[in-house]
Amino acid sequence: MRGVILTSMLLAGCSSWPEAGRGGLAERYPEALFPIEAGHEVGVGHALRLDIEQGARHLDVLVINGAQLCFPAAVAEAQLREARLWRELDGGLLGDCANDLQVQRERLGALERSLTAVLAEGRCRLPEQRPARRADTGEQDLAALQALLNADNQFAFGSAEVNPKYAARLTRAALALHDRPEVTLEIVGHADPIGDDAAVEGLAQRRAEAVVRHLVALGLPSTRLHWSARGASQPLVPGEAPEVRLVNRRVAITLLDHRSPPAP
Numbered sequence: 001m002r003g004v005i006l007t008s009m010l011l012a013g014c015s016s017w018p019e020a021g022r023g024g025l026a027e028r029y030p031e032a033l034f035p036i037e038a039g040h041e042v043g044v045g046h047a048l049r050l051d052i053e054q055g056a057r058h059l060d061v062l063v064i065n066g067a068q069l070c071f072p073a074a075v076a077e078a079q080l081r082e083a084r085l086w087r088e089l090d091g092g093l094l095g096d097c098a099n100d101l102q103v104q105r106e107r108l109g110a111l112e113r114s115l116t117a118v119l120a121e122g123r124c125r126l127p128e129q130r131p132a133r134r135a136d137t138g139e140q141d142l143a144a145l146q147a148l149l150n151a152d153n154q155f156a157f158g159s160a161e162v163n164p165k166y167a168a169r170l171t172r173a174a175l176a177l178h179d180r181p182e183v184t185l186e187i188v189g190h191a192d193p194i195g196d197d198a199a200v201e202g203l204a205q206r207r208a209e210a211v212v213r214h215l216v217a218l219g220l221p222s223t224r225l226h227w228s229a230r231g232a233s234q235p236l237v238p239g240e241a242p243e244v245r246l247v248n249r250r251v252a253i254t255l256l257d258h259r260s261p262p263a264p
Helices: 002-013 044-064 072-090 094-121 135-149 164-177 197-217 242-248
Strands: 183-190 225-231 251-257
Touching: 044 072, 044 094, 044 164, 044 197, 072 094, 135 164, 135 183, 135 251, 164 197, 183 197, 197 225, 197 251
Parallel strands: 183 225
Antiparallel strands: 183 251
């Protein structure tokens, strides 16, 4: 009899579930287990990989801005440390990798501050800038940049983490945008409709902010970036299928060219 009562209690306890978006096992959608593509790694190793990639892009920007000319030894040291980080990650030495990653962040920050100082004081002079682009190619360049910024821009279910493929595209675009100071970016975060309105809106906002942080880390001033969120109110594709919801978990970026029109 005691076993029958215990079984009845267990069954009764499992007879109701939180509605979608309210937590619990109702949130275990298949796409949550496979964030962007099958086999995509998660956990500490994945987080370290993203941080190493972001540091690599930071170093790329510093080199473009003259760090290799002004501080060649510091750049060489950072490149060697970056190679060691990849070896530690691939070898499963996650603790060592995390420690060295912290050192790399601090050294890159110090290098950026030193570079800014010597350039401002004229103690290190860079070569003359290359000629400006021809005006008739400007619109084509802008369209290509906008296409780059809106490709592979999806997010995993419930996540505001920029996926590695999109991070690489942001890096390429940021490098090009350094030569286009007249261009500003309108960044709008979107989400699928799973969850209550406040949670969906908040997730869309965090996605936009994640992209902004990434671009700022790559050297774009925040004054050129304007961001907002639309929640699930403006889906790119209507529908509720998993693949449709993946497409709608995104950021949309529009480039605005603020050059003055040519004189008549």
